[in-house]
Amino acid sequence: MASSKGGGMEKMSVEQLKAIKEQTDLEVNLLQDSLNNxxxxxxxxxxxxxxLHDLSLRPQxxxxxxxxxxxxxxxxxxxDARKVLVDIGTGYFVEKTMDEGKDYCERKINLLKSNFDQLIEVRF
Incomplete structure (x- = not known):
């Protein structure tokens, strides 16, 4: 936070430091909420x-x-376990084959893990 011109945190007022702390706390809490979500x-x-995997093994x-x-x-x-309803968000469902449903879940999991990794990089 200290600038290269010699004016660092030690020259800030208590109010400025409190404002920085509050902003940082807010950002950390938002980041933690995002990670938890x-x-x-x-x-x-x-x-x-x-x-879906367990369902695919059950007989009709x-x-x-x-x-x-x-x-x-x-x-x-x-x-019929060959077709499933997939919740795509905001109350909408789409009929897919079992394989398409499994693929959808895997793609979403990979996307979320990628987002998680990106947030972890920001955090540290």
Whole structure:
């Protein structure tokens, strides 16, 4: 933070230093929130990818519990595991083949990991 002309932090007022500290704290908190959001999204996509793999191994007509929410499941029967609905965000779903669904998850995971790595570089 010190400039090459000799005017460094030691010449700043207490108010200026407090403002710099508050700005830095805000930036660190935003960065930490972004890292946590990326970790959460990556974890969800990895779970979805695992679920797709497990689903692809089940035979048609298999009995299963279908999640309606994070804590509410209803009994169901697997009709066709070759097609899945993929949540692409903001409440929109797209029908894809099982392989396309797995590929979508892997691409999103790789994108999030890349974003995570970029944020880590900024952090340090």
């Amino acid at each position: 990326i970790r959460t999204a990556t974890s969800r996509l990895e779970s979805a990818s695992t679920a 007509g298999a009995k299963m519990l279908v999640p309606l929410t994070a804590s509410l499941y209803v009994p169901g029967t697997l009709d």
